[in-house]
Amino acid sequence: TVSRVLNRHPYVSEDKRAAVLDAVRKLDYVQNLNAVHLIKxxxxxxxxxxxxxxxxxxxxxxxxxxxxxxxxxxxxxxxxxxxxxxxxxxxxxxxxxxxxxxxxxxxxxxxxxxxxxxxxxxxxxxxxxxxxxxxxxAYIDHYRSFETGLRYLTAQGHRHIACCIGRRNSNTSLARERAVREALAAVQEPLRPEWIFYDALSMEA
The missing domain is CATH 3.40.50.2300 (Response regulator)
Structure with a gap:
């Protein structure tokens, strides 16, 4: 009965539940979660x-x-x-x-x-x-996301486009950089390496 009360089992009468909880308070009992995890x-x-x-x-x-x-x-x-x-x-x-x-x-x-x-x-x-x-x-398609944004920018006539990305050789960064390179190539603009900012992992960066 005590175990059922402590584990919130529904099939315990209210008077027994109250008696157990009263004893728990008086004894300052604390469940050993490590033991609970081991059992479960x-x-x-x-x-x-x-x-x-x-x-x-x-x-x-x-x-x-x-x-x-x-x-x-x-x-x-x-x-x-x-x-x-x-x-x-x-x-x-x-x-x-x-x-x-x-x-x-x-x-x-x-x-x-x-x-x-x-x-x-x-x-x-x-x-x-x-x-x-x-x-x-569970992930974002970084290439497609960047491609969509870049397509919008170039359609608005923008050509001087910089890019802030993370680690230089991560898959995410490589996908983003490829999207920038291809979007600029589509409008006959070169990719300027100095406009690619790596390790931009904070607002300050």
Whole structure:
């Protein structure tokens, strides 16, 4: 009966529930969540991997993750990597050690071959096109998005177009740069390397 009350089981009479909760208050009882997680086989926690917690681009997706996780009874741990592969690996080890139930990687630093073995321990979602890799993904088509914006700008007669992107060799940055190059080539304009700003990860940059 005590276990049912503490776990909010519906099939407990109100007088018994009240008696148990009264005893809990008097004894200042606190559930051992580690024991609860062990019994249930889940932690109800999700790790979200971020390059920087103050990245303005990721604030909206993270807000959505937090809102949906809360609605479904999950807690979220934000893990900052500073784009260091070893920090990302530490979070994946949390999945292997059953400290979290799943991992969402908003911006990846490790190769797919490093990440894929951890799928044996729980779900991993990446915020980029995973191609043929066996990972769930949710992402923006950065090439098409940039292409649409650039097409609008060139149609308005603009030709001196600069571009702020992230890491120089990331898939996202390469897709954005390709869109800029092709859009300018379509209007017979050269791509000026000095107008491509890499590592523009903040408003100040």
């Amino acid at each position: 086989g889940k932690t109800s926690m999700i790790a979200v991997v971020l390059p920087y917690v103050d990245n303005p681009y990721l604030s909206s997706p993270v807000e959505g993750i937090l809102s949906e996780a809360n609605r479904r009874g999950y807690r979220v741990v934000l893990c900052q990597t500073n784009y260091r592969p070893e920090e990302e690996l530490k979070v994946l080890e949390m999945l292997r050690m059953k400290q979290v139930d799943g991992v969402i990687i908003t911006s990846r630093t490790n190769d797919w071959d490093v990440i894929k073995p951890f799928l044996a321990y729980g779900p991993i979602v990446v915020c980029e096109d995973a191609g043929d890799e066996p990972l769930s993904c």
